[in-house]
Amino acid sequence: MGKRVSYPISVKEEAVQMRLAGIPTKEIMDKLGIKNRTQVKTWMKWYREGEIHRFHQPVGKQYTYGKGPEYQNENEKLKTENLYLKQQIDPIKKVYRMGKEVKKEAFVSIYDAVKDTVSVRAFCQMFELARSTFYRWKKQDLLPKQQVLIDLISSLCESHQYTYGYRKITALLRKERRINHKTVQRIMQTYGLQCRVKIKKRKQTGQPYYIAENHLKQDFTATKPLEKLVTDITYLPFGQKPLYLSSIKDLYTSEIVAYTIGDKQDVSLVLDTLKQLQTLPKGCVLHSDQGSVYTSYAYQKEIKEKSITMSMSRKGMPADNAPIESFHSSLKTEGFYLHHLTNTTTAIVEKTVREYIDYYNNIRIQLKLNSQSPKEFRKLAVL
Template identity: 35%
Template sequence: MIKWLSISKTSYFRWIKQSLHPRPQSELEKALFQICQQSSYITTDGKRKRRLGYRVVHQKLIDLKFKINSKTVLKLMHQFGLLSQRIHHKPQYYYDLAVQKENNLKNLIQNNYHATRPFEKLCTDITYIPFGKNNQKLFVSAIMDLYNREIIGYNISKIADVDFVISTLKAISTLTNPCILHCDRASVYTSKRYQTELKANNLINSFSAKAMPTDNACMEPFWANMKRETIHYEKMQNLGEQQIIEIITDYIEYYNMYRKMKVLNYLSPKEFKTKNIN
C-alpha cells in the first residue's frame, strides 16, 4: 500500500497513529483540545508538539468553570493523544554533610527555596545544548528569582568562561538590599573576578554541596523543562546557531509570561508577581 500511495513509511505510520485518536465531541473535550493546541510548541519544520502536563490543563479547565477531576483530564489527554513528554529524573546521590563545609563554601539556602519578596533569593546555573553536524555546543547561563521563579537574566555563548557568567550577572540591575545568589561549585562561580562582581552588586554567594545537583533544585527542573518542551522535539543536527538562540529566547519569554506552575498556584511567573505585588 505504501508503494501504491507513493508515501514514506514515516508518514504512513504517523497517519495511522493519528487516526486511532477520536475527535473531541463535548464542550469539555473541545476546550481541553484547544488548551493543548494553543500551548503547543511548533518545531522548526512546522510540527506541533505538546508541552502541557495534565495538572496544568486541569487547572485551566477549572478556570473556565468546568467541573472535572484531574485524573479524568489525564485519561482524556491520553485518549486524544495530547500527553506531553515525561521528564526522566536522574538518580539522586547524597553525600556526608561535612562535604558542604569544605573550602568554606557555605550553603545559605539549605533547600529552602521560598522567598517572601523579589530579589531576596536568586539562583543561577549553566547548561549546554548540542547542535549541528559537527558536535557544536551553545552554553546558556540564567538567573532565576525564587520569589516567582522568573528568569530575570540570561546569556548565550559558545564559551562558558568567567566573562560569560559575569555578563549574565550584569543583565540584572545593581541591588540596594543584600540578596542571596545560589549556585553550584563550578570554577567560574568560585573565581575571584566573579566574587568581586557579586560584592559590587550587593549579592551574597551561596553554594550547593559538591556533586549535589539537588541543592539547586529550581534551576535543574527549569533546564529539563526547557529542553523537554522545545529542543527534544527538534532534529538538532539540522539546526544552526541562530535557530538555537531563537528557540531559547522564545522559550524564556513564554516561560515568564505564560507557563503556569503548581508552586505558584498555577500562575505564570509574571502573573504571580502582578497579583501579589501592588
C-alpha cells in the same frame, strides 16, 4: 434524644419557596429559625413528589401507609389539592408539540427546566415513560457536551505543545468552568494527550564539600522578589558549534531575570549574566554550584560589589540547586527535544532559547504560582 420541633405551615411553605429561588439552605435556616438542615430537604422532597399535604401532619405522625391528612376545613383541603394538581399540569404545558409524540431532546430539556419542582419519578409517570428510558435519553444528551470538552482539552494541549500535564490543563479549564481533575486526566489518557516529557536521569551524589556556606539548604521559598536567586550554566549541544547558557532565576516569581548565551564556558559568561542585575534588595542571596567560574576571583569581586550574599551547593549535589536545574531541563525538553531540534543551526538554537525564556516568563503557567505565569504573579505581588 433532642426534643422534636414543630414548625408552622407558613414556615414550611416559605422555606420551600426560598429554596426554589436559589437561596442557600444555611441562609434559610438562619432567617426562619430552623435548627436542622435535613428538615428543609424533607420539605423539598414532599413538595417535589406532590405530597404537600404532609406539611399539615403533626410531629411524629406520617401520612403514608394509607393514612391521609386531617384538614381543618374543606377549603384548606381544596387549596392543597389544587396546588398539587397545578404542579402536575404546569410541566405538561411546557412540552414541545403538546399532544403529539415527544422528542427525547425536548423531553430532557423540559425536565431540566422543572427539575427543582418535580422529581424524575413523578415526571416520568405523567408521560407514562420508564425512568430507565429517561436516564438513557439524558446520557445520550450529554455525549455532544462531552465531545466539546474533549475538543477543548485537545486544543489546550496542542497550543501548549503537549508540555502541560492534566493538573495544569485542569487549572486552565477552571478559569472558565467547574471541572474535576479526574475527568481531565481520564480524557487525556484515553485520547493520548498526556504531557510528552523526556525520561529523567538520576545523577550520582557525592560527599558535601563547602566553598561558600550553603545559605539556602534546599529551602527554595522566598517572601519577596529578588530575595533569593539561583544560577547555573547548561550545555546546548543542538547547533553547529557548542553553546552555553548562563541563567539566573528568581525563586519568588520563578522568573528568569537574566541570561547570556555564549560559545565558551568561562568567567566572562557568568559576569555578563550577573551584570544584568541592576537594583537588588539588601540581603539578596545568589546561589550557585562550586564550578570554577563561580569560585573565581573576578566573579566573587562582582558579587561583593553588588552587596550580594554568596551561597553554594555541596559538591556533587545538584538537588541543592534544583530550581535552576529544573528550568534548564524544561528548556531542553520543551524547546528542543519535543520539536526534534537536535541538529540545527547556531542561529536557530539561540532563537529557540530566547523564545522559550520569553514563553516561560510571560505565558507558561506554574501550579505553585496559583496557575499563573511568572509575569502575572510578579504583577500581583507588586500591587
